[in-house]
Ligand SMILES: [Zn+2]
Protein backbone atom coordinates (compact mmCIF):
# COMPACT_ATOMS: atom_id res chain seq x y z
CA UNK A 393 0.00 0.00 0.00
CA UNK A 394 1.37 3.38 -0.95
CA UNK A 395 0.89 5.70 1.96
CA UNK A 396 1.24 9.43 1.70
CA UNK A 397 0.62 11.93 4.40
CA UNK A 398 -2.74 13.62 4.04
CA UNK A 399 -4.24 16.61 5.73
CA UNK A 400 -5.98 15.72 8.96
CA UNK A 401 -8.86 17.30 10.78
CA UNK A 402 -8.22 20.58 12.55
CA UNK A 403 -7.18 18.95 15.82
CA UNK A 404 -5.18 16.19 14.18
CA UNK A 405 -7.66 13.60 15.45
CA UNK A 406 -10.66 11.74 14.04
CA UNK A 407 -9.13 11.03 10.63
CA UNK A 408 -5.99 8.90 10.20
CA UNK A 409 -3.10 11.19 9.25
CA UNK A 410 -1.90 8.64 6.70
CA UNK A 411 -4.96 7.07 5.06
CA UNK A 412 -8.03 9.07 6.19
CA UNK A 413 -9.74 6.06 7.77
CA UNK A 414 -11.26 6.72 11.22
CA UNK A 415 -8.38 7.28 13.67
CA UNK A 416 -7.95 6.21 17.25
CA UNK A 417 -6.47 8.47 19.94
CA UNK A 418 -2.97 8.05 18.40
CA UNK A 419 -3.98 10.13 15.36
CA UNK A 420 -3.69 7.06 13.08
CA UNK A 421 -5.99 4.13 12.33
CA UNK A 422 -5.19 0.73 13.85
CA UNK A 423 -3.88 -0.64 10.51
CA UNK A 424 -1.46 2.27 10.01
CA UNK A 425 -0.22 1.99 13.62
CA UNK A 426 0.41 -1.73 13.08
CA UNK A 427 2.34 -0.99 9.85
CA UNK A 428 4.75 1.56 11.36
CA UNK A 429 8.42 0.45 11.04
CA UNK A 430 8.90 -0.15 14.77
CA UNK A 431 12.41 -0.93 15.98
CA UNK A 432 12.85 -4.10 17.99
CA UNK A 433 16.43 -5.26 18.65
CA UNK A 434 18.73 -2.21 18.73
CA UNK A 435 22.06 -1.09 20.16
CA UNK A 436 21.31 0.05 23.71
CA UNK A 437 23.73 2.93 23.33
CA UNK A 438 22.78 4.39 19.91
CA UNK A 439 19.59 2.50 18.86
CA UNK A 440 21.11 1.24 15.63
CA UNK A 441 19.10 -1.79 14.48
CA UNK A 442 21.01 -5.02 15.18
CA UNK A 443 20.66 -8.57 13.92
CA UNK A 444 18.74 -10.49 16.56
CA UNK A 445 21.75 -12.77 17.07
CA UNK A 446 24.04 -9.85 17.92
CA UNK A 447 24.75 -8.58 21.42
CA UNK A 448 23.20 -5.33 22.61
CA UNK A 449 25.97 -2.96 21.43
CA UNK A 450 26.85 -2.14 17.84
CA UNK A 451 30.43 -2.28 16.57
CA UNK A 452 30.82 1.49 16.54
CA UNK A 453 29.69 1.90 20.16
CA UNK A 454 32.06 -0.89 21.20
CA UNK A 455 34.97 0.76 19.38
CA UNK A 456 34.18 4.38 20.22
CA UNK A 457 31.45 4.82 22.86
CA UNK A 458 29.47 8.05 22.42
CA UNK A 459 29.12 10.57 25.27
CA UNK A 460 25.44 9.74 25.59
CA UNK A 461 24.69 6.67 27.67
CA UNK A 462 21.63 5.21 25.96
CA UNK A 463 19.22 5.86 23.10
CA UNK A 464 15.52 5.06 22.83
CA UNK A 465 14.02 5.33 19.35
CA UNK A 466 10.57 4.22 18.29
CA UNK A 467 10.98 3.71 14.57
CA UNK A 468 13.34 3.14 11.72
CA UNK A 469 13.55 6.33 9.65
CA UNK A 470 11.61 4.80 6.77
CA UNK A 471 8.24 5.15 5.05
CA UNK A 472 5.84 6.46 6.37
CA UNK A 473 7.71 7.88 9.38
CA UNK A 474 9.88 9.99 7.04
CA UNK A 475 6.69 11.54 5.57
CA UNK A 476 5.40 12.33 9.05
CA UNK A 477 8.71 13.93 10.09
CA UNK A 478 8.76 15.99 6.86
CA UNK A 479 5.22 17.18 7.52
CA UNK A 480 6.22 18.33 10.98
CA UNK A 481 9.62 19.79 10.21
CA UNK A 482 9.28 21.35 6.77
CA UNK A 483 5.53 21.94 6.45
CA UNK A 484 4.90 23.03 10.02
CA UNK A 485 2.07 20.58 10.60
CA UNK A 486 2.30 20.70 14.39
CA UNK A 487 -0.39 18.08 15.27
CA UNK A 488 2.11 15.53 13.91
CA UNK A 489 4.33 16.35 16.90
CA UNK A 490 1.58 15.11 19.23
CA UNK A 491 1.19 11.90 17.23
CA UNK A 492 4.96 11.18 17.13
CA UNK A 493 5.45 12.16 20.77
CA UNK A 494 2.63 9.78 21.74
CA UNK A 495 4.47 6.93 20.03
CA UNK A 496 7.79 7.94 21.64
CA UNK A 497 6.14 8.25 25.06
CA UNK A 498 5.15 4.57 24.82
CA UNK A 499 8.79 3.68 24.02
CA UNK A 500 10.22 5.55 27.04
CA UNK A 501 7.45 4.75 29.54
CA UNK A 502 8.97 4.26 32.98
CA UNK A 503 12.31 5.97 32.19
CA UNK A 504 13.43 8.13 35.10
CA UNK A 505 15.09 11.43 34.17
CA UNK A 506 15.20 14.84 35.84
CA UNK A 507 14.80 17.02 32.75
CA UNK A 508 13.85 16.80 29.07
CA UNK A 509 15.90 18.99 26.76
CA UNK A 510 15.02 19.35 23.07
CA UNK A 511 17.93 19.28 20.65
CA UNK A 512 18.37 23.01 20.08
CA UNK A 513 18.34 24.72 16.70
CA UNK A 514 20.73 27.54 15.95
CA UNK A 515 18.88 30.87 16.28
CA UNK A 516 19.14 31.55 12.52
CA UNK A 517 17.52 28.20 11.73
CA UNK A 518 14.87 28.80 14.39
CA UNK A 519 14.04 32.20 12.86
CA UNK A 520 13.83 30.63 9.40
CA UNK A 521 11.57 27.72 10.48
CA UNK A 522 9.58 29.55 13.15
CA UNK A 523 9.65 26.60 15.57
CA UNK A 524 11.91 23.82 16.79
CA UNK A 525 10.37 20.44 15.98
CA UNK A 526 12.26 18.86 18.91
CA UNK A 527 10.74 21.43 21.29
CA UNK A 528 7.28 20.58 19.95
CA UNK A 529 7.98 16.89 20.66
CA UNK A 530 9.25 17.80 24.14
CA UNK A 531 6.16 19.84 24.93
CA UNK A 532 3.92 16.86 24.07
CA UNK A 533 6.19 14.36 25.87
CA UNK A 534 6.16 16.52 29.00
CA UNK A 535 2.36 16.40 28.90
CA UNK A 536 2.46 12.59 28.72
CA UNK A 537 5.09 12.11 31.41
CA UNK A 538 4.68 15.09 33.73
CA UNK A 539 8.47 15.61 33.46
CA UNK A 540 9.90 19.14 33.32
CA UNK A 541 11.44 20.37 30.08
CA UNK A 542 13.48 23.37 29.10
CA UNK A 543 14.43 24.96 25.80
CA UNK A 544 16.65 27.72 27.05
CA UNK A 545 19.57 26.11 28.83
CA UNK A 546 21.34 24.23 26.08
CA UNK A 547 22.16 26.63 23.24
CA UNK A 548 23.42 25.86 19.76
CA UNK A 549 26.18 28.29 18.93
CA UNK A 550 27.01 27.04 15.44
CA UNK A 551 24.52 26.69 12.64
CA UNK A 552 25.93 23.44 11.28
CA UNK A 553 28.46 22.34 8.75
CA UNK A 554 29.40 24.81 6.07
CA UNK A 555 30.66 23.83 2.65
CA UNK A 556 33.97 25.54 3.34
CA UNK A 557 34.73 23.19 6.22
CA UNK A 558 35.78 20.46 3.83
CA UNK A 559 38.37 19.14 6.21
CA UNK A 560 36.93 16.28 8.30
CA UNK A 561 38.92 17.18 11.39
CA UNK A 562 37.77 20.80 11.14
CA UNK A 563 34.15 19.67 10.86
CA UNK A 564 34.52 17.41 13.89
CA UNK A 565 36.10 20.24 15.89
CA UNK A 566 33.27 22.58 14.97
CA UNK A 567 30.51 20.11 15.82
CA UNK A 568 32.22 19.55 19.20
CA UNK A 569 31.99 23.26 19.89
CA UNK A 570 28.44 23.59 18.61
CA UNK A 571 26.71 23.76 22.01
CA UNK A 572 26.88 25.76 25.23
CA UNK A 573 25.21 25.25 28.59
CA UNK A 574 23.99 28.72 29.54
CA UNK A 575 22.05 28.11 32.77
CA UNK A 576 23.42 29.54 36.03
CA UNK A 577 22.95 26.16 37.74
CA UNK A 578 24.62 22.85 36.85
CA UNK A 579 22.76 20.50 34.56
CA UNK A 580 20.54 18.03 36.51
CA UNK A 581 22.00 14.56 36.95
CA UNK A 582 19.82 12.62 34.50
CA UNK A 583 18.79 14.22 31.24
CA UNK A 584 16.87 13.05 28.17
CA UNK A 585 17.90 14.81 24.99
CA UNK A 586 14.90 14.77 22.66
CA UNK A 587 15.17 14.85 18.87
CA UNK A 588 13.10 13.88 15.85
CA UNK A 589 15.66 11.74 13.99
CA UNK A 590 19.02 10.37 15.09
CA UNK A 591 21.15 10.07 11.96
CA UNK A 592 24.92 9.78 12.43
CA UNK A 593 24.75 10.68 16.10
CA UNK A 594 27.52 13.29 15.74
CA UNK A 595 25.28 16.15 16.88
CA UNK A 596 23.92 14.14 19.81
CA UNK A 597 27.48 13.21 20.82
CA UNK A 598 28.43 16.90 20.90
CA UNK A 599 25.31 17.95 22.80
CA UNK A 600 25.80 15.12 25.32
CA UNK A 601 29.43 16.13 25.85
CA UNK A 602 28.30 19.68 26.67
CA UNK A 603 25.64 18.41 29.10
CA UNK A 604 28.21 16.21 30.85
CA UNK A 605 30.64 19.11 31.14
CA UNK A 606 27.76 21.06 32.68
CA UNK A 607 27.24 18.41 35.38
CA UNK A 608 24.97 15.72 33.94
CA UNK A 609 25.85 12.21 35.09
CA UNK A 610 23.63 10.40 32.62
CA UNK A 611 22.41 11.57 29.22
CA UNK A 612 20.03 9.49 27.16
CA UNK A 613 18.69 10.32 23.71
CA UNK A 614 14.99 10.00 22.94
CA UNK A 615 14.37 10.05 19.19
CA UNK A 616 11.26 9.35 17.17
CA UNK A 617 13.30 7.63 14.49
CA UNK A 618 16.76 6.18 13.90
CA UNK A 619 18.39 6.17 10.49
CA UNK A 620 19.56 2.64 9.74
CA UNK A 621 23.18 2.21 8.67
CA UNK A 622 23.56 2.65 4.93
ZN1 LIG B 1 -4.52 4.82 8.45
Ligand SMILES: [Zn+2]
Pocket residue numbers: 435436437438439440449450451452453454
Ligand atom coordinates in the same frame (compact mmCIF):
# COMPACT_ATOMS: atom_id res chain seq x y z
ZN1 LIG C 1 25.58 1.67 18.91
